[in-house]
Amino acid sequence: MIDFNSLAGITAGEIVLSEYSGEIKYLITDSRKSFFAGGGIFFAISGERHDGHVYIKSLYDKGVRQFVVEKDVEASHLPGSNLLKVSSSLMALQAVAKAHREQFNVEVVGITGSNGKTIVKEWLFQLIVPYKRAVKNPHSYNSQIGVPLSVWQLNEQHEVGIFEAGISVPGEMEKLEAIIQPTVGIFTNIGPAHDAGFNSRKQKIQEKARLFQHTEHVIYCKDHEEIDQYLAGKGFSWGHHVDSDVRIMDVVHNERETVVNIRFGSDHVFKIPFIDKASIENCLHCITYMLFKGYDSLSIQEGISKLHKVHMRLELKKAIHNSYVIDDVYNNDLAGLQIALDFLSHQKQHESKSVIISDILQSVADQQKLYTQVNELLKTANVTKIIGIGPALSRFKKLFDMEAYFYETTADFLKQHDFTSFRDEIILVKGARTFAFERIVRTLEEKIHGTQLEINLDALTNNLNFYRSRMKPETRLMVMVKAFAYGSGSLEVANLLQFHRVDYLGVAYADEGVILRKNGIYLPIMVMNPSEDSFEKLYQYQLEPEVYNFNIFRQLISFLGNRPMKVHLKLDTGMHRLGFEEGDIDQLIGLLQKHSNLEVKSIFSHLAGSDEATHNTFSREQAEKFERLSGRIMQNLHHRPLRHLVNSPGIVRFPEFHYDMVRLGIGLYGLEANKLEQHRLQPISRLKTIISQIKHIKEGETVGYSRKGLAKEDMQIATIAIGYADGFSRAFSNGVGEVWLHGKKAPVIGNVCMDMTMIDITGIDASEGDEVEVFGEHLTIMEAASKINTIPYEILTNVSQRVKRVYYVE
Structure with a gap:
């Protein structure tokens, strides 16, 4: 057991406080x-965009009492705490994990490669847990911090650890090797991922190895010759090559599975429940490991028959009775539960939070613990x-000291539980695959037709961080969530922005701000279009109006009397x-001086042509004018308000005009x-629908209103569940618009x-119920906009x- 007093020796640090x-x-x-405050130790890491030392006091207020720092911290502000000073908090974290790993003499499988690391890890875990008590990285925790x-999860009950490691530049893997200390390795493959960080493919293989x-x-x-050249003699290989330890003799594909004939001592036949090349390769890594460790063919086949596509994302969806459901129904282990609970704790839409959980199917000696x-x-x-x-949870139900209900099976729950009791809450549904919790999610989901807008919160975070990288550390950030967050959902986006500590939110109307306030958003909110009836x-709700003329100024003063407002x-x-x-x-200066109850939080303006170089001269003229006018106002105020001028394109093109704050709008949503x-931004949205019906049309027949669609030959058409009431513009009619279906474009x-x-859909193999992409990965929003001569906004x-919104994180 590692305690605080032993950390100084482990990390070469100095104990500043030990109380x-x-x-x-x-x-x-x-x-x-940081909701794991009790028993948690915080490593204050200084990064490119964030400095953990800034948040030490807020963590202390939440109950954290142990800290590792690399900068001087005032110990008197942290009474009753432990404080360790080190040269590098990240290196200290790694040293602690290394020391922890060295306490356990167990088999550890280390996995690396360009692709497939996470899939191989997850599948290997599924294959091993019926026989041994195992632990693995949660999700894709394979970085210098992950x-x-x-590895910190390892404890005395585990018999096998399965850990993946990813690197992007030379020198990183030595640090991860010292922490994982693998006894068996798996090198999945080599490809172009992170090529930019290495001088050559050979160097990348050497570094990963x-x-x-x-x-x-x-x-x-x-069969991967480059890897073979480096590992030959040390490896235990599989492949078609005659010298492979596990030799692939024959591969037969059919519609639903792949049959592989393997020679390892004797011949073995395995039926793999996948037909795509990547899944087959990933599965063969796992089969080879199992053969190497002496598992018999029947046990291996039984295990791989139960493998399923790894679902690597948490999805937040609208649910019945003004609730939300977090869909995480494909695996359930302790580390994954911690991640899901962390995501749940960030949702501020409702105070009431419920968890529907299955038995944790980890083989552990002490289930009560x-x-x-x-x-x-x-x-x-x-x-x-x-x-x-599940039977285990039902057996230990007395351990749970909160409102609790227990059922032996998913079917029992669906049949017996009162679903009207779910109301105004966040519901995490977290279950092992065998419990088929997707049936629960379908019951809880808000019933809307089959068109969905998927919003990738990881991509949104990437875009936020890109724009932050273009700002000075002291510059504040206002993010616009008006117009339903550009169609993405104001509340859900605002909740994420609040988690990422932006400084301000901007909305168009007071009602938008009220919804945010009622659902746990406490950030300052500027309202751009206030009206007298919204005062x-x-x-x-402590919303801050934009004041843009004397009429709105006088109306506001009349309403307030002597009451203050920002x-x-x-x-x-x-x-x-x-x-x-x-x-x-x-x-304006005279009125502000007369009515000191109005606190001017900011003075701002808007560039008319910041996105086009042809208007650079005009943009600079605007900036000069803004400097002059705002300066006059500020000279006559008793405090210094913030100033802001640039929007998303201006953040990139005019760093000299960032002033005290910038306003991020469309860029957050993936459009520069x-x-x-x-190329630095990621699209956050994917609009998809389904095929409702397929018809065969003969030459000369017509399709749709006004008979505008004419079949020039026999053709096959599909009706999809989206129309102009969903936002698919009527301008896409008659071949102007296209959708993506099974790798091909299908015109309207x-x-x-x-x-x-x-x-x-003539020439496309499709069935009713198939998914159709309206815009997203294959048909971009910019392409769709250009088709009808409009803008992506x-x-x-x-x-x-x-249209149903589904929010997800990988």
Whole structure:
């Protein structure tokens, strides 16, 4: 057991404060993921965009009492705590994990390669757990921080550890090897991923293979010649090559499975439940490991028959009775539960939080200890209700000291539980695959037709961090969530932005701000279009209006009397939309001095042409005018308000005009208006629907309203469940628009209807119920916009609110 007093020796650090006697249970590296405060130790890591030291006091206030720092920290502000000073908090984290690993003499499988690491890890875990007590990385925790957090899970009950390791530059793998200390290795393959970080493919192989520098046996595919050249003699190989230890003699594909004939001592036949090349390769790595470890063919076949596609994302969906459901129904282990609970704890839409959980299918010697720990995790995450499904949870139900219900099977729960009891809450559904919890999610989901807008919150975070990388550390950030967050969902996006500590949110109307306030958003919110009838809501919900002319100024003063309110002054420097003009400034200063109950939080303006170089001169003229006018106002105020001028394109093109704050809009949602840095952004949205019906049309027949679609030959058409009421513009009619179906573009035929659209699928093998992409990975929003001569903003914001939104993180 590692205690705080031993950390100085492990990390070569200096104990500054030692006043807390609790044990170290959890390693915390992200201050936002700190609901495991009791027994947690926080490593304050200084990164490119975030400095963990800034959040030490807030973590202390949440109950964290153990800290590892690399900067001087005022110990008197942390009474009753432990404080360790080190040269590098990251290196200290890795040293602690290394020391922890060295306490256990168990088999550890180390996995690396360009692709397939996570799949191989997950499948190998599924194959091993019926026979041995195993532990693995949660999700894709394979980085310099993720690996230490993963290895920390090892305890005296485990017999096997399965850990993947990923690197992007030379020198990283030695650190991960020292932490994982694998006894057996798996090298999946080599490909172009992270090529930019290495001088050559050979160097990348050498760097990745450093994971196995103290490992006697490494499993790999001998057909990968570059890997074979490096590992030959050390590896335990499989492949078609005659010298492979496990030789592939024959491979037969059919519609649903792949039959592989393997020679290893004698001949073995395995039926793999996949037909794609990547899944077959990943599965053969696992089969080879199992053969290497002496498992018999029948046991291996039984295991691989139960393998399923690894579901690597958490999905947040609207649910019945004004609730949300978090869908995580494909695996259930303790580390995965911690990640899911962490995600649950970030959702502020409702205070009430429920967890529907299955038995944890990890073979552990002490199940009472396991479920005691589950109860502690649920309480720490402020879960208000648990529904446990499975014989083990039912057996240990007395361990759970909260509102609790238990059922032996999923079918029992669906039949017996009162679903009207779910109301105004966040519901995490977390279950092992065998419990088929997807049936529960389908029951809880809000019933809307088959069109969905998927929103990738990881991509949104990537885009946020890109724009932050273009800002000075002291510059503040306002993010626009108006227009339903550009169609992406104001509340859900705002919740993520609050988690990532942006400084301000911007909405168009007071009602948008009220919804955010009612659902747990406490960030400052600027309202861009206030009206007299919204003043009561502005005041009640502490929303901050934009004041852009004397009419709205006087109406606001009349409403407030002497009551205070924070406001934002809009100046018109050339956009000629809203804002005070130069001739208004003296009068405006006089009114501000007279009515000191108005606190000016910011002064701002808007560049009219920041996205086009042809308007650079005009943009600079606007900036000069803004400097002059805002300066005059500030000279006559008793405090210094923030100033902001640039929007998304301006953040990239005009760093000299960032002032105190910048406003991020469309860029957050994956569209770089300048097109200069589009490659740095990730699309966050994918609009998809389903085929409702397929018809065969003969030459000369017509399709749709006004008979606009004419069959020039015999053809096959499909009706898809999307129309202009969903945001698929009528301008896409008659071949202008296209959708993506099974790797091919299918044009619209006839007029787009209100709720449906017909597409030409002649030559495409499709069935009713198949998924169709309207825009996303294969058909971009920019392509869709260009088809109808509009801008991507319109495509995004036109997606109707009746279209179901699904939010996910990988």
